[in-house]
Amino acid sequence: MRTAIYDGLRFTAMSSEIKAAITRGTLFGLASISILALLPLIVRDQLGGGPVAYGALMAGFGTGAVFAGISNNLFRRILSQERLMTLSCVACAACSLSLALTSSLAVAAIALALGGAGWVTAWSGLGVSVQLASPRWVVGRTVSIYYALIDGGIAAGSWVWGTVAQNHSLTLALEGSAGALLLVAATGALFPLRERRESEPDPSEEFNPPAVALDLKPRSGPIVVKIEYLVAAENVESFLDLMRERRHVNSRVGARHWTLQRNLQEPVQWTETFRTPTWTDYLRLNHRLTEADKELDKRVLLLHAGEFPPQITLSIERPTGPNRKSEQSVPYFPRR
Structure with missing residues (x-):
């Protein structure tokens, strides 16, 4: 809820x-x-x-x-x-x-x-x-x-x-x-009422859940998504403008802690990262993307300089500490 x-x-x-x-x-x-x-x-x-x-x-x-x-x-x-x-x-x-x-x-x-x-x-x-x-x-x-x-x-x-x-x-x-x-x-x-576009903001139906090697439950998570791009120096400003829009779109449909990093050793490599609380939230995020959002993805893809599409990596966070406290024996005191 x-x-x-x-x-x-x-x-x-x-x-x-x-x-x-x-x-x-x-x-x-x-x-x-x-x-x-x-x-x-x-x-x-x-x-x-x-x-x-x-x-x-x-x-x-x-x-x-x-x-x-x-x-x-x-x-x-x-x-x-x-x-x-x-x-x-x-x-x-x-x-x-x-x-x-x-x-x-x-x-x-x-x-x-x-x-x-x-x-x-x-x-x-x-x-x-x-x-x-x-x-x-x-x-x-x-x-x-x-x-x-x-x-x-x-x-x-x-x-x-x-x-x-x-x-x-x-x-x-x-x-x-x-x-x-x-x-x-x-x-x-200050607060104009905009006219509606021809297409309504309904979710796109074109999404197939990715195959994963682990047996994930609906509430498994948090899920970390990393997308790696290769962007030429002359396209950096255009890429950043599109990524600002992409941050707004992804955050609106459920992405959290969205960040964009640039590789210090290889400046042409950029990594988009965001999280969702659970595996179900990740699937919902993709189902909520509209056709207009898909068009934004295509515009970002045009600036990708790699031979292959941007690499998408899905990870699940795991705590390094113990998952639960060790059970301690409870002394028994008989009733009088």
Whole structure:
């Protein structure tokens, strides 16, 4: 269980697409939740209404959400994901600001319809971005991390805007929320939502487990992998650039303690080394590599100057000390 959780956290931390979606979602939830969290106060204190007014405003919010859901495919054909996220933030900011300034039930209902449309458009786009950026072997874990963090942002935002409304004013809380939503839209410059590539990041099926001379169990390990390359001096810089990408790829799918060494006696020889906790983890690592990762391997192979392919050596670490403590005789004391 711990290994599975660690793999999900590591993959999420090393995926720029997932990190951008989680960051934008958490900030959007924190800033936009004021619309729903403060709605009862808006109805009571600003509109002077009751349960019927509250229901009408929620109906307006739901109507906008339904319209956005129906039109979602059309929006995505004509607009990029980043543009849709920006428009969603602007729509929710306009909703929050309108609620802060109006005392009309009809205007508030129209504003909430706009906010509902922005709400659904933002969340649907972010959720799809996380799922499409995750291979099948880790998608459940990345989606769980995504929902945990955005729910945390929603919870924190509810407390923040409620505190502002209680200690200052309801109008200030809604205006602050509108300003925060515009800042979330601006964070696209730092955390852009990328468009999906034509090929999905699903694992490649082309891997045959190597033959080994030892009788390894699934939990045998740690496994040490060494790959030796021969690289000409004029290709060293290009080789290092590719190996930086390779380090990121291998670490993302489960490699640990990744290093690259250069032979001091024969400078043309380079050795890539990494470890996996068990034999099963090594097999999983290779099954998790995508077609795009395989293309990176081919680019590295083009820089290999040897007559034969790079030599791959698999080893298993063994401690030099005793595997277990020696058994000691336990004195027997008869009961009285």
